[in-house]
Amino acid sequence: MESPSPDTENQPHTIRSIALKLNLSTLFIGTLLCGILAIYFFQETQERVKEQASIELTQITDTLKLALETNSQLSNMIRIVGVLTTNKNIDRLSVIKSSDMRVNADSLTQYNERLAKEVFPAPIMELLTNPARVHDQLSGEFIGNHLHHAVQFHLIDPEVNRLRPYIIYFKYDKTLLEAGINQTRNNYLLIVICAFSSLLLINLWIHKVVVLTPLSQITAQLKHQAGRNISPKPLKISTMDEFSILANSYNHSVHTQLLQKKELEKSHRHIKNMTRVLPVHLIYVDTKQKIQFINRHSLNWLDCESNEVLNRTCEAIIPPKLFKLMAPFIEQTLKGETLTFDAEFQHLNSEELNFHITQVPDIDADGKINGFFVCIEDQTQTRNNEKKIEKYAQDLEFNNWALDEAREEAEATGRAKSEFLACMSHEIRTPMNGVLGMLSLLSRTELDQDQQHHLEIAQGSAKSLLTLINDILDFSKIESGKLNLESIEFNLHQTLDELIQPLAIRAQEKSLELTLDISQIKPANITGDPGRITQVLTNLIGNAIKFTPKGSIIVTGKLTAKNNNHRLTFSIQDTGIGMKQDKLENIFQAFSQADNSTTRHYGGTGLGLSIAKHLSHLMNGDISVTSKENIGSHFVVDLEIQLPDSNSMKQDNSILDLNKLPVLLLSKASFADNILEKIFREFNADIERLVVKGNDKTIDLSKLTNPHPQLIILSLSAGEQAIRAELEKLNSEPLLSNITTLLSYNSIDAPIIHHYLQKQICGAFTKPISQIRLASLLTKYNQAHTSSSHEVTVDSGDDWLLTNHFTPTQPRLLLAEDNMVNQLVAEGIIKEFGLEIEIVNDGIQALKALSDSSQDNPYHLIFMDCQMPKLDGYQTTAKIRDGEAGEHYKNLPIIAMTANAMVGDKEKCLAIGMNDYISKPLEPEHIKTALLTYLAHLTNKNEQRHSG
Numbered sequence: 001m002e003s004p005s006p007d008t009e010n011q012p013h014t015i016r017s018i019a020l021k022l023n024l025s026t027l028f029i030g031t032l033l034c035g036i037l038a039i040y041f042f043q044e045t046q047e048r049v050k051e052q053a054s055i056e057l058t059q060i061t062d063t064l065k066l067a068l069e070t071n072s073q074l075s076n077m078i079r080i081v082g083v084l085t086t087n088k089n090i091d092r093l094s095v096i097k098s099s100d101m102r103v104n105a106d107s108l109t110q111y112n113e114r115l116a117k118e119v120f121p122a123p124i125m126e127l128l129t130n131p132a133r134v135h136d137q138l139s140g141e142f143i144g145n146h147l148h149h150a151v152q153f154h155l156i157d158p159e160v161n162r163l164r165p166y167i168i169y170f171k172y173d174k175t176l177l178e179a180g181i182n183q184t185r186n187n188y189l190l191i192v193i194c195a196f197s198s199l200l201l202i203n204l205w206i207h208k209v210v211v212l213t214p215l216s217q218i219t220a221q222l223k224h225q226a227g228r229n230i231s232p233k234p235l236k237i238s239t240m241d242e243f244s245i246l247a248n249s250y251n252h253s254v255h256t257q258l259l260q261k262k263e264l265e266k267s268h269r270h271i272k273n274m275t276r277v278l279p280v281h282l283i284y285v286d287t288k289q290k291i292q293f294i295n296r297h298s299l300n301w302l303d304c305e306s307n308e309v310l311n312r313t314c315e316a317i318i319p320p321k322l323f324k325l326m327a328p329f330i331e332q333t334l335k336g337e338t339l340t341f342d343a344e345f346q347h348l349n350s351e352e353l354n355f356h357i358t359q360v361p362d363i364d365a366d367g368k369i370n371g372f373f374v375c376i377e378d379q380t381q382t383r384n385n386e387k388k389i390e391k392y393a394q395d396l397e398f399n400n401w402a403l404d405e406a407r408e409e410a411e412a413t414g415r416a417k418s419e420f421l422a423c424m425s426h427e428i429r430t431p432m433n434g435v436l437g438m439l440s441l442l443s444r445t446e447l448d449q450d451q452q453h454h455l456e457i458a459q460g461s462a463k464s465l466l467t468l469i470n471d472i473l474d475f476s477k478i479e480s481g482k483l484n485l486e487s488i489e490f491n492l493h494q495t496l497d498e499l500i501q502p503l504a505i506r507a508q509e510k511s512l513e514l515t516l517d518i519s520q521i522k523p524a525n526i527t528g529d530p531g532r533i534t535q536v537l538t539n540l541i542g543n544a545i546k547f548t549p550k551g552s553i554i555v556t557g558k559l560t561a562k563n564n565n566h567r568l569t570f571s572i573q574d575t576g577i578g579m580k581q582d583k584l585e586n587i588f589q590a591f592s593q594a595d596n597s598t599t600r601h602y603g604g605t606g607l608g609l610s611i612a613k614h615l616s617h618l619m620n621g622d623i624s625v626t627s628k629e630n631i632g633s634h635f636v637v638d639l640e641i642q643l644p645d646s647n648s649m650k651q652d653n654s655i656l657d658l659n660k661l662p663v664l665l666l667s668k669a670s671f672a673d674n675i676l677e678k679i680f681r682e683f684n685a686d687i688e689r690l691v692v693k694g695n696d697k698t699i700d701l702s703k704l705t706n707p708h709p710q711l712i713i714l715s716l717s718a719g720e721q722a723i724r725a726e727l728e729k730l731n732s733e734p735l736l737s738n739i740t741t742l743l744s745y746n747s748i749d750a751p752i753i754h755h756y757l758q759k760q761i762c763g764a765f766t767k768p769i770s771q772i773r774l775a776s777l778l779t780k781y782n783q784a785h786t787s788s789s790h791e792v793t794v795d796s797g798d799d800w801l802l803t804n805h806f807t808p809t810q811p812r813l814l815l816a817e818d819n820m821v822n823q824l825v826a827e828g829i830i831k832e833f834g835l836e837i838e839i840v841n842d843g844i845q846a847l848k849a850l851s852d853s854s855q856d857n858p859y860h861l862i863f864m865d866c867q868m869p870k871l872d873g874y875q876t877t878a879k880i881r882d883g884e885a886g887e888h889y890k891n892l893p894i895i896a897m898t899a900n901a902m903v904g905d906k907e908k909c910l911a912i913g914m915n916d917y918i919s920k921p922l923e924p925e926h927i928k929t930a931l932l933t934y935l936a937h938l939t940n941k942n943e944q945r946h947s948g
Contacts, residue, residue: 026203030196037192041185048181050140053089053147053172060084060093061153061168072158074104078112081105091146092171094119096128098152099164120169124148128167140172147172218247281376284362287334287369289314298376321345326357333359333372342379354383435462436921437825441832449763450754457747461502463534466921485618486529489644492568493524496557497770499534500541501747504768507545508718508748513552514545515671516768519678520558526568527642532615537570539608540623540635544574547633551575554671555768559641566643567621572635579627588613588623612637656775658685658782664709664739665689666699666730672767673715676744679771680713683778692729699733711781712741720752727756742777744769802931803834806938811860811931812853813837816846816876817897818868822920826863826897829924833931837863843871843879850885850892859892861934864914866898866905873898874912881913893934897922 067080077095085093085107094106101116111119116128127141128150140149150169157164217236234251275282275295284293294309302309302317309317318326325343333339343355358375439459447455500516507514537555544553556571579587588609609623616623620640627633663685667673673689680687688706692699701707714730716723723745731737743764745753753764763777803810813830817823818841830837838859840846846862853859862880866873873896883890896909896917906917915934918926 023200023203023207026196026200030193030200033196034189034192037189038185041181041188045178045181045185046142049142049147049172049174049177052177053140053149053174056087056089056172057149057151057168057170060087060090060170061151064095064168065153065155068155072156074158077105078109081107082109089173089176090170091173092169094169096167096169097157097164098167101128104166124169128169142174145173145175145178147174218250280378281374283314283374283376284371285314285330285374286371289330291317292371319345319347321347322355326359329357329359330372333361334369336361336363336369351380353378354380431821432462432466432921434821434825436466437822437828440922440924441825441828448754449757450750453750453766456498457501457505457750459498462921463498485532487527487642488530489525489527490530491524491772492521492526492530492533492557493518493772495530495534496537497772499537500555500768501766501770503538503541503545504747504766506542507553508746510545510548511550511718512545512548513671514541514555514768515552515675516555516557517675517678518557518771519675519682520556521568522559523643525644526559526566527644528568528619528639532619533568533639536612536615536623536637536639537572539612540570540572540637543608544572544576544633544635548574548576551632552671566641568639568641570637572637573632574634575632578629578631578633580629581627584625584627587625656683656778658683658778660684660686661711662706662709663687663711663713664704664706664736665713666692666715668692668715668717670715672744672769676713676715676769679769679774683775692726697729699729699736701733701735707735709739712736712739713744714741715744716746716749718746718749720749723749723752723756727761740781742781801834802928805932806835806935809938810835811935811938812857814846814849814859814862815839815897816841816843816862816868816873817865818842819865822865822922825922826927829922829927832924833928835931842868843873843876846876847871847879847885850880850889855888858888860938861893861895861931863895863897863918866896866909873914874908877913895930895934 063084064077064080068077081093081095084090090107092107094111095104096102096116097104103111103114103116103119106112106119117125120128123141123143127148131152140147142148148169148171150167152165152167154163155166156162234254236247276297278295279297281298281301282293282295283291283298286292290311290313291309292311294306299306299309304317314326314330315323322343322345325345329339329341338361339359341357343357344352345355346352356377356379358377360373360375361369362371362373363369436459439455439462443452443455443459496516496518500514504514541553541555551574553572553574556573558569558571560567560569613623616637616639621638623635623637625633625635658680663680665673665677665680665687667677667689669691677687677689686706688704688709690699690701690704712730714726716726730741741761743753743756743761744767745764747766747768750766757764762781765774765777813835815823815826815830815837817826817839823839827837827839838849840849846864850859850862864873864877868876871879877894879885880889880892880894885892893916894914896906896914898905898909898917898920905919909917916930918930
C-alpha cells in the first residue's frame with residue numbers, strides 16, 4: 001500500500017487549526033472584556049468603599065457635632081465616641097484636638113488624654129497632620145483591609161467656651177462592604193463569562209455546520225482520491241454557498257484537467273503511432289550521448305530490440321561509419337545549434353546509402369540543453385533516382401537522337417505494359433480456372449444441402465475475386481475506350497443470389513443485417529451483361545459493408561418499363577459512417593475516397609466506384625448517392641436492360657403456388673422477415689406472422705387466427721447459443737413441436753445448422769433470402785407431402801449429357817494445354833457431358849496427334865491454349881490452317897481456350913484462323929455451346945463425316 005502524503009496526514013490538524021482561528025477573535029474579545037470588567041470592578045470597589053466610608057464618616061461627624069453642641073464636656077464626648085463605635089464597620093474612632101494634637105476621646109479608652117504621636121503610627125500621623133487631606137472627606141488612605149480617614153471640624157471648647165478645630169479619625173473596616181461588592185462583581189462577571197461561553201459555543205456550532213462539515217467532506221473526498229492514487233473526481237457538496245462555488249470551481253478544474261489528460265493521451269498516442277509507422281529514423285539522445293528514445297523503423301534497420309539500445313551511447317549503437325560522420329555535428333548540436341547535413345556511407349557491404357540527417361537541440365524554458373533530437377531520412381532511392389534523372393537529362397541535352405530514343409522507349413514501355421497486363425491476366429486466370437473449374441465439377445456431384453450451400457458460397461466468392469482482379473484490367477480497358485459489354489439472356493434472380501451470399505457472410509461477421517428484396521423484379525429473365533451488373537453491385541454493397549460498423553444494409557431491386565424502355569434500378573441503403581456533402585463528388589474519381597483518413601482506416605484503392613460509374617454509363621445508366629455523416633449513405637444505380645423475346649424466355653424457377661398453405665412465420669421483426677413474408681404471399685401462402693422476442697420464455701399462441709398451421713418458418717438469430725435456445729422454445733410448445741418446420745438462418749451459421757436438421761425440421765435456408773432456393777425447398781416439401789413414400793425427388797442432372805446429341809457417332813476431341821490443372825478441369829467438364837477428350841501438352845504434340853490420326857477416325861474439334869512451350873497456340877493454328885497436319889484438317893474447328901483476356905485477344909485468335917474464343921476460367925455452358933455449335937453436323941443420326 002502507498003503511504004499517505006504529508007498533506008493528507010495533516011488534514012485533521014488543519015481542520016482544528018481553522019476552527020481555532022475562526023473562534024480566536026471571539027475568545028480574545030471575551031477575555032479582553034472580562035479583564036476590563038475585572039479592572040473596572042476592582043476600581044469601582046475601592047471608590048465605593050471610600051464613598052461608603054465618607055457617608056458614614058459624615059453621619060458620625062454630624063452626629064458628633066449635634067451631640068456635643070449642647071454638651072461638649074470631655075466625658076460626654078467619650079461616651080458619644082463609645083456609642084458611635086458600635087458600628088460594625090468602624091474599628092476605631094478618635095477625636096483629636098488640633099491645637100495640641102491630644103486625643104480627647106478614643107474608642108480605645110486607654111489612649112484618652114494622650115498625645116496623638118504616642119498613639120498613632122507615622123502613616124496615621126502624616127494623615128492627621130496633612131491639612132489638605134484633613135479637609136477632604138474623600139482623601140482616605142487604604143492600609144491593609146482598613147480605610148483610615150481624618151476630617152477636621154469645629155466644636156466649642158468647654159475650657160475657653162469658644163469654637164476650636166478638632167480632628168475626627170476613624171479606622172474603617174472595608175471587609176464586609178468589600179465582600180458584598182465583590183459578590184455583586186462576581187455575579188456580573190459570571191453572567192458575562194457565561195454569555196461569552198454561549199456565544200463561543202454557538203460560533204463553534206455554526207462554524208462546524210457552515211464551514212467545518214463541508215470542509216471535512218471536501219478533505220475526506222480528496223484524501224480518499226489521493227490515498228487510492230486514482231484520477232480526481234468531481235466533489236459533491238449539498239450546500240449552496242461559497243463552498244459550493246469552491247467545489248464547482250474545483251470540479252471545473254478537474255474536468256479541464258481530465259480533458260487535458262485525454263488530449264495529452266490522445267496526442268501521445270498519435271505521436272507514438274506516428275513514430276512507429278513513419279519510414280524515417282527518429283532518435284532522442286541526452287547530453288551524455290546516450291539514446292533515450294528510438295522508433296520502430298530504426299530498431300528494424302539496426303535489427304535490435306529497444307532494451308538493447310536504450311541508455312547506451314550512440315557510438316555503441318550507430319554503425320561506425322555513420323557515427324564517424326555524425327560525431328562532429330553532435331558536439332555542435334549539444335552547444336545549441338540546429339544542424340542539417342547529408343551522410344553517404346557503405347553499410348554492411350551493401351550499396352552506398354544516402355542519409356539526410358537533422359539534429360535539433362532540446363532546450364528547456366531556462367535555456368538548458370537536455371539533449372537533442374535526431375531525424376534520419378533514407379534518401380538513397382531518391383538520390384539514385386536523381387542521379388538517373390541527371391544522367392538522363394544530360395543524355396537529352398547532349399544527344400539529339402535521344403528524343404527518338406525516348407519515344408521508342410515509351411512505345412516499348414507501353415508494349416511492355418500491355419504484355420505485362422496480358423501476362424498477369426493469363427497467370428491469374430490460370431489458377432482461377434483451376435479453382436472455379438474444380439468447384440464447377442464438384443457441383444455436379446451428389447451433395448447434401450449444407451455442402452451445396454458451402455459450394456455455392458465458394459463459387460460466388462471465387463467469381464467475385466476474379467471480378468475484382470479484373471478491375472485493374474477493366475480500368476485499363478475503360479481508359480483506352482475498348483471495354484465491351486455482353487448482351488445475353490440470364491436469370492437475374494439467380495445472379496443476385498450468387499452475388500449476395502458471400503457478401504452476406506462478410507456483413508454477418510460484423511453483426512450487420514444485409515437484406516435483398518427483389519420482389520419487384522419481374523420477370524426474372526432479362527437480357528444484358530450479368531458479369532458487369534454483378535461487378536457494379538459487388539462494389540456498391542461491398543463498400544456499404546466496409547463503411548458500416550453497425551446497423552443494416554438494405555438492397556432493393558426494381559424493374560420498370562416506360563415507352564418500351566426497361567430500367568433496372570437498385571437501391572443500396574446503409575447505416576454507416578456516411579460522408580460530408582462536399583466529399584460526394586470526389587468518390588467516383590479513380591483512386592479516390594472521401595478523404596485520406598478513410599483510406600488509412602478502411603483501406604482500398606478507390607477504384608471500385610470509378611469502374612462502377614463507368615460501367616453504369618456504358619449500360620446507359622448512372623449512379624447517384626446521398627449521404628449524411630454519421631447517419632448513412634444511399635446509393636442508387638439505374639441501368640438500361642432488355643427483355644428477351646417471349647418465345648425464347650426461359651421458365652422462371654422462382655415462382656411457386658402453395659395453394660393457400662397455412663404457414664406460421666415465427667419472426668424477429670427484422671427487415672429479412674418482412675421480405676420473407678412478402679415472398680410467401682407471392683407464393684400464394686396463407687401466412688401468419690407472430691413476433692417472438694428473444695427474452696420471451698415461451699411462444700404466445702393466443703393471438704393466432706389459425707392455430708393449426710401445416711408449415712412453420714422459424715427465423716433464427718445469429719449464434720449457436722441463440723439457435724439452440726429458440727429451437728428448445730419451439731419444441732416446448734406441444735401444438736408446434738410436431739409441425740414440419742423450415743429454419744431461416746444467417747449464412748455465417750451454415751457450418752452448424754445441419755446439427756439441428758432433425759425430427760420435424762425438414763430443411764433450412766439462408767438470410768438474405770434466396771427466392772429460388774426457397775422455391776426449390778418448398779417444392780421438395782410439397783413433393784414429400786404429396787408422395788406416398790414422402791421422398792424428395794432429386795434432379796439427376798442428365799440435361800448435361802450430350803451423348804444423345806451425337807448418336808451413333810461420338811465426336812473425337814483434342815485438347816492442347818500445357819497446364820495440368822487446366823487439363824483436369826477441361827477433361828472433367830467434357831466428361832460431365834458424357835464425352836471423351838484426348839490431351840497433348842504443346843503445339844508440336846498437337847500437330848503430331850493430328851498427323852498420326854486416320855481419316856476413318858479423325859478429330860472433329862480441337863480446344864487450343866494460346867500460350868504453350870515449344871509451339872504456342874497461334875503458331876500451331878497457323879500450321880494447321882497451312883495444311884501441315886493434313887489437308888483434311890485445314891478447316892478443323894479450333895476453339896481458343898486461353899487465360900488471355902485483354903482487349904484484342906479475341907480478335908487476334910480469330911485473325912490467326914481460330915473459330916471461336918473461350919476465356920478462362922472455363923464456364924461449362926460456354927463449352928457446351930461451342931460443342932453444339934461447331935459439331936452441329938454430327939448431331940444427326942446419319943453421320944456426316946468431316947471431309948476437310
